[in-house]
Amino acid sequence: MKKTLVASSVTLFLIGCGGSSDSDNTRPVNLPAKLTGQVQRVSDNQQTITVNGYTASTEHAAIGYQDDVFNLNDLAPGMRIKATSQGDTFSTIEMDPSITGAISHIDGNNFIVNNIELNSANGLAGLAVGDWVMVTTYHHADGSTEVTSVRKVPQTIAVELEGKVTDLTSTHFKINNVTVDYSNADIDQNDVLADGVWVEAFGQFINGYLIAERVEIEDEGDYHKAELEGVITWVNNTFTRVELNGRIQFNVDGNTEFDDGNRQELASGRWIEVELSERSNGLYADEVEFGSDQGIKGKEFTVEGYASIDGHQLSINGIVISTDSNTEFDDGLTWDNLHDAWVEVEGNYFSADNRFVAKEIESEDKESTLKLEGPVKDNSLWGYETSDNSLSSYNGKWIEADCDFDGSNISNCKLDD
DSSP states (O other): OOOEEESSSSSSEEEEOOOOOOTTSSSSSSOOOOEEEEEEEETTTEEEEEEETTTEEEEEEEETTTOOOOOOOOOOOOOOOEEEEEEEEEEEEEESSSEEEEEEEEEEEEEEEEEEEEEOOTTOOOOOOOOOOEEEEEEETTOEEEEEEEEEEEOOEEEEEEEEEEEEEEEEEETEEEEOOOOTOOOOOOOOOOTTEEEEEEEEEEEEEEEEEEEEEOOOOGGGEEEEEEEEEETTTTSSSETTTTEEEEETTTTTTTEOOOGOOOOTTTTEEEEEEETEEEEEEEEEEEEEEEOOOOEEEEEEEEEEETEEEEEETTTEEETTTTTTEEETTTTTTTTTTTEEEEEEEEGGGOOOOOOOOEEEHHHHHHHHEEEEEETTTTTTTSSSTGGGTTTOOEEEEEEOOOOOOOOEEEOOO
């Protein structure tokens, strides 16, 4: 994703050229009730900020983070905020960093906060080991993380980590491979921790562990009647389900309006702004506006075959496919009836840990053709060997292909344009 660099002595930030960077074309002030996005511009003189293309007054807005009160001059381009509004002015502005804590190491552009290694594209001028910072990051479709803001702040009440829960036990889980002890944390009784849910964990960082005092679990209701922006990290083959920023999924239907593009332009790596509403069966996009950016696409996969289930581990043809709480089971499929069912699975591949992650699992009819996307190895694709040489020239490559299928082997594979 192209980025334009802006820097001050203690703030480093990057702004996407699509979506959040169109600050010269600000919209008429008709603010949505809830708004999540990057700050594009701050005007101390005019007491305004620009977010998602909206420029509006902050004169009477309460600006804060955790239980601390902040001021307008604490905001900077590249920081992510969650805002509420009334009419044409902001009512509340909550700073929404990905990480808050002390810098423990700096080496050139690389730095460490809360045991997480990060990189700031334009260096870390004005920052030193021991400084408390708010770090804003965005996730790309390939699983990589981009830092869009590093902002020096006074020491806050608690450190913060946000991200997807992995390796959940009765007392611990991990965020970005950092262990979080939540055994004594305050968690809303209506929320359920599970692998794959997005959480914000607040507490104290001690001996390489985050000892959580509070864990907030994100749910779809948080985005009802909200506008947010970000990077598309996955789209299904029918353009009916989209994942944004690696964290929130929503549906697209015939009522969704598109600005500066159409449904078929929904693609991994695109920067968009989306207005969402919650219905009985999930979040739906009311309107999608495309930015000009095309960032890191990542790798998406599609496979059909018989599902093999061992506990809650899914595999097809011996290839393990991870699932989490964000995996959508369609057509009445559950863990109880998935074994030996013929299914189509779509999702992302993350090369860093050689992992396929399912985003959508659907029941399919076994037919004489297969649509497959993934890596070709030894003249085979997803464990299906070819009875001809139609894949031989693609060994070692990632392809999307339509193949004839005789029930065991594939043949006559042709790239899907």
